[in-house]
Amino acid sequence: MPFKKLHSDIQxxxxxxxISTPTPFQSKSIPVIKSGANLYALAPIDSGKTTTLILTTLQKLNFEPKGDSPRAMVLVENKEIALAMYDAFLKFTKNSGLRVYVGYDQLHIDVQKSEIYEGVDILISTPRTLKKLFLLNGVNTSQLQLFSLDNAxxxxxSSSYDAFLTVTQSITKCQYVFYSEKTHSVLKRFKSSFMEHSKTISI
Known part of the structure; x- marks a missing residue:
């Protein structure tokens, strides 16, 4: 049972x-993500992808705050999804001390930059915003351990793809997990770079 092997606070x-019983997707994906492997995690809607993303992120960070720079990033398509992901994380991180921050295009970039500077463990962002933060030295990737893409x-x-590439070029070592309903040609492009030795799970 994957849940039994997670941090006690997560349990x-x-x-x-x-939530007591993992979905088939969670049973297959959580152990692989915990192993540290880069992963293409493919499953239909309502398979438990978002919960898997949250649980494995918290597990990676040992469910505790540390340092000032983000140790986990979650890239999402737009503001609405970013805010929904933030709310989903808060169900697990409230009163834990873990610092979750959400950034999106409609929020002034200087405000985001200054707030992230105060210290963040998990950064949820849209591609355009993350690229802006990176180019303005508003986010430090030196401590990054896990980079997850929701519905990748x-x-x-092209704008999202270019923004993602801009950020990944600054990352020296990190685990990547791409969540998607199905494989996509654009995702396969990364097979020749940082996803060369990745695994794939599909249900």
Whole structure:
């Protein structure tokens, strides 16, 4: 049971939310992500991808705040999804001390830059905003351990793809997990670079 092998504080949060049985996708994907492998995680809607993303992120960070720079990033398509992801994280991180921050295009970039400077463990952002933060030295990737992409099909848009590449070029070592409903040609492009030795899970 994947949940039984997660941090005890994560298990406690799962119990509060009455989540006791992993979905087939979670049973297959959580152990692979915990192993540290780069992964293409493919599954239809309502398979438990978002919860998997949250659980494995918290597990990677040992469910504790540390340092000032983001140790985990979650890239999403737009503001609405970013805010929904933030709310989903808060169900697990409230009162934990973990600092989750959400950035999006409609929020002034200087405000985001200054707030991130105060210290963030998990950064949720849209591609355009993350690129701006990076180019303005508003986000430090030196401590980054896990980079997750939610419904990564949005990378098929050239602007999102270019923004993602700009940021990844500054990352020396990091685990990448691409969540998607199905494989996409744009995702395969990374096979020749940082996803060369990645694994794929599909249900």
């Amino acid at each position: 406690e949060k799962l119990e509060i939310q009455k 099909d949005f990378l098929s848009k």
